[in-house]
Each structure stands twice: as C-alpha cells, then as structure tokens.
Amino acid sequence: MTLQSGQMPIAVDNWGILLCPICNFEYTHHSRIEIFDRGLIDDYVKEGLHVVVDECGKSDNDKVHGKKTVVVNDDVSDNPSGRRNGLRINFWCENGEHHSQLVIAQQKGCTHIYWEKLFE
Numbered sequence: 001m002t003l004q005s006g007q008m009p010i011a012v013d014n015w016g017i018l019l020c021p022i023c024n025f026e027y028t029h030h031s032r033i034e035i036f037d038r039g040l041i042d043d044y045v046k047e048g049l050h051v052v053v054d055e056c057g058k059s060d061n062d063k064v065h066g067k068k069t070v071v072v073n074d075d076v077s078d079n080p081s082g083r084r085n086g087l088r089i090n091f092w093c094e095n096g097e098h099h100s101q102l103v104i105a106q107q108k109g110c111t112h113i114y115w116e117k118l119f120e
C-alpha cells in the first residue's frame with residue numbers, strides 16, 4: 001500500500017515527538033478518537049465494532065475541554081482499513097490551529113500509519 005492523495009507520512013523529531021504534518025510544529029493535541037474493530041469476520045462483510053471518544057457537543061474547532069463521551073455502534077464504514085482494524089485520532093496544532101488526523105490501518109498483515117489533513 002502506498003500513500004494516496006491527501007495522505008502524508010508521519011515525522012518525529014529527535015526526541016520522538018510527533019510533528020504537525022502541516023507545519024512540523026511539536027505542540028499538537030489529541031481530540032476525537034475512533035476505533036474500528038472488524039474482528040474475525042468475513043473479509044467482505046462491513047460489520048464490526050466502532051468506538052468514538054469525543055467531547056460532548058464540541059467540534060474540531062473547539063479547544064474547550066468539555067465532558068468526554070463514548071459512543072459505541074457497529075458502523076465501520078469509515079474504517080481506514082478495508083479488511084482489518086483501524087484507528088483515527090484527530091489532532092490540532094498550536095501553530096496556526098492546523099487540524100489533522102493520524103490514521104493507523106492494518107492491511108494484509110502490515111500496519112500502516114500516516115496523516116490525513118482535515119483543514120488548516
């Protein structure tokens with residue numbers, strides 16, 4: 001699997017700090033987290049477990065720390081992996097408030113990690 005349009009490789013500094021994919025700034029923050037667990041089901045069945053941890057009523061633009069919520073459902077349609085498990089972690093950067101999504105996706109026994117830009 002190669003990076004597709006809109007996907008960017010991750011970069012860390014010499015201390016292992018994950019850098020913003022837009023400006024390489026070190027000060028980034030997690031927000032919404034999504035877990036996609038396909039489990040041991042048929043490769044072509046789009047079912048599984050989807051867990052979302054987010055702040056209640058907040059969008060990606062909001063930096064106010066609100067009450068955390070957890071939503072669990074079986075909608076894995078946005079799973080970054082077509083056949084296995086995946087993770088999406090939203091980040092925002094203090095330098096210009098860039099918004100990106102760190103993606104971890106399994107593909108044929110390999111684990112891919114890359115950024116997807118949400119907006120600048």
Ligand SMILES: [Zn+2]
Pocket residue numbers: 020021022023024025093094095096097098
């Ligand atoms: Zn940035």
